[in-house]
Amino acid sequence: MIDIDDLRKSQIELNGLTKAEESYTFYHDETNNIRKLHITAQGLNVEALKVFVLGGVVHEGAPRPIDIRSLRAAMRIQKTAPEIKLVHVAKGDFLDVLRSTKLTTFLRWIAGNGLTIQYHDLDPLYWSIVDIVDSIISNLRDHWLYQHHALLKGDLTAVLRGDLSATVNLFHRYGYPGLAAESRKPFLNDLIALLEHYSAVLPAQNAFILKQVLKAGRGLDGLDFIEGYPSHTLIDEFSTFYLCRIAVFKNSAHILDEEKSIQEHFLKTPLASGGKPVTNYRFADSKAEPGIQLADVVVGLLGKMHTYFTETSCEEVTTDRDNLTDTSLQNAELLRDLISASHDANIAFMNHVGSAHDIDKLDLFLRFHDGAYATL
Incomplete structure (x- = not known):
């Protein structure tokens, strides 16, 4: 078994966390999980290095029903679609996604329904x-x-x-x-x-x-x-990042999208706290969990954004931001406000494992009101 308390204590002390004792409900999904990263004589085992994101949405208190029928209607999601995924909201790279009016609807709905975004991003090359x-x-x-x-x-x-x-x-x-x-x-x-x-x-x-x-x-x-x-x-598996979220917020509920490799890892090495099994998390079918469907869109968007930063120079990021208009500009500002609100609510809601230069690009593009983005 893995005792989460030592990990939890080190993370709280290292990052100066003050609200880890609070009770929340987290809905998690992931994007760009390459499972393993290793080197062969022919090169890397993956075609492209994209930023891994684990996260989604969070609200205060115990789990509660999340009704997304109004969101589906506003985005005109077909009744035959069993769940909402990013592909129903927008397609393409990060700048393409920002042009979507459905994304505007989605971001506004998140902000207006008592939900906060939360995520951990990881650049596999940096790591x-x-x-x-x-x-x-x-x-x-x-x-x-x-x-x-x-x-x-x-x-x-x-x-x-x-x-x-x-x-x-x-x-x-x-x-x-x-x-x-x-x-x-x-x-x-x-x-x-x-x-x-x-x-x-x-x-x-x-x-x-x-x-x-x-x-x-x-x-x-x-x-x-x-x-x-x-x-x-280079990277053997990604369960550590799931473990860290569950450990830091051990007084919260964590509802995670089904991910076979992570589920198998937790079965082989169960989590414990104070000698007792950790039971504050469960894996669920996204079709039956609206919160996970929202998480899919959130991590998909953020995965595209952070990958864009790894692939784009500061000069290009600045130019791209200057050229935003209409829906793209509105979505950038909505995303900025959601990230700011998340940081204000609890600095532990976001955790970045990436180049300081790429995190600077986050501020260059989203232009936070204080002119500086506080990273964790």
Whole structure:
């Protein structure tokens, strides 16, 4: 069994959470769950790296009926459709989706029916490489580097994203993330060479500092988080992120869309708290749970948005935002207001695992009223 209390305590202390004791009802769905991410001689096992999102909607208190008949009618969903999914609301990439008048109806309905959006997003490339920086700065014990670890990780992500095929080839060559001790210096040397080749993607000072950190890593006796682990396995599974949501809000109810791999994992390793089984969650058929149907649309939209940020430069994001008009602009503002309301209600409702530069794009595009987006 897995005891959730230690995980819960560490998350609350690390992120300064103050409302984790409250009682809520969460409806969860997911998008872009690739199950596993690993490296073969031919490259990654997936065609494209898209941002994983687990989330949906939440309301205060115990579960209550959610009647979406008025929403279905307003969006003119055919009676033959057994449930609402993103495909019924909008299609295409993020900018295409924003043009949908049905999305306007949907976002307004969420805001007007006592619901708040909640989600955890994860960039699989970022998650796969952060251990490089952490392995170095945890051993250097430099307070300044600790303060700027998020920026260093974001900078490294920008460099490695610049030529993903070269990055994957480098990782395959050295069996990353399971380096052999003798590969430590050659791996970092090749990583530095890649940084030098693509340094133009970073401000000069950022590139210089990142290079110095990587060079310092060559003098360490070990890289704790990327040596001795299984080779070529970047992400083994996604159950950790489900576990974290359930653990942090252990006094809340969690209703999750059926996901076979996650259900099997929880059956093999049941959750416990204080020696007793955790029973605050259940998996359900989305056709019978309107809250999960709403979650499908929410995570689908947010998955497209955060993937767009990973694929688009700050300059392009700014231009795209400046060019929004009519329905697209209205939907961007509605989404901004929903995210702001979620943050105001409880900062733990949102959790971002991605480059600091990509989170900056969230503010660039949605233009929060305070001019800065508070990340968790």
